[in-house]
Amino acid sequence: MPAPAYSEGLVAGPSGLSVNLLVRDIAAAVAFQQAVLLTKVLYHDPDFAAICGFGGQWCLHADHTYDDHPLVGLMRTTEPSSGRGAGVEIRLHGCDPDDAEARALAAGYTVLAGSADKAHGLREAYLLDADGYCWVPGLAPRRSGDESE
Template sequence: MKLRKTDPWKPASDYSRELSGLTVNLLVNNISKASEFITNVIEANIIYQDIDFAAIEGFGSKWCFHADHTYYKHPLTSFINKKQKRGNGIELRLLGCNPDKAEMRAKKYGFKVISKSQDKPHGLRECYIIDNFGYCWVPCEKI
């Protein structure tokens, strides 16, 4: 069920037509908290945000946050456990996001850094940051 009382910035069908390649919808229980992490730590751009949805752009990609309550008739509803963290086993890699700076911002805003910035044998410098919802973000740059 959508809680938004006004029309969104554009119809969902128009926005969907703008997307290409791999897109990601992340389910969160609080759009504002998720957006704070994305803007403060990752430094991606919020294109649109309301209580139900946020559209994000950054590092050559577009992705979305959907509030749990918008998935009330969705097949994933039965898999959402609101007491547990989400994202187990997935890395959300942001190639072109400076890992050292993202790590510093994550610490500043109180997010958990589970692996400090370091050069890896596969040719990337990366760090691992856990957001409010248990998603693992991996800011990384080619070395």
């Protein structure tokens, strides 16, 4: 569904959080979402994509769609390679970090930090997409004796 129809559904439903990520190339961003994170693409065109996975939904917007937006000045002073989302972690609970890391490496994306068990009780990896956003897939660590090992 195109962006206007998607937005109508957001305001018609229950209240909640919505995230828009600005990207240089929708097709390239969608490729990362599908190949590395295994998300579902609800809709995409050259300007917009609606993505869902792991209990959440988010949108990708091509840079040029923000030409008349208040953020345009900030966007033009930030190089995509510097990490547009610097300081923000986009966490996908329920996404296997080991598998996502392997897919990211195979596809040539940057693994900022490989899969590891963290003190706060999750196993996580830190993966950067082509626009510099940091995606953090995470699961509860595997315990010794788990059938999944």
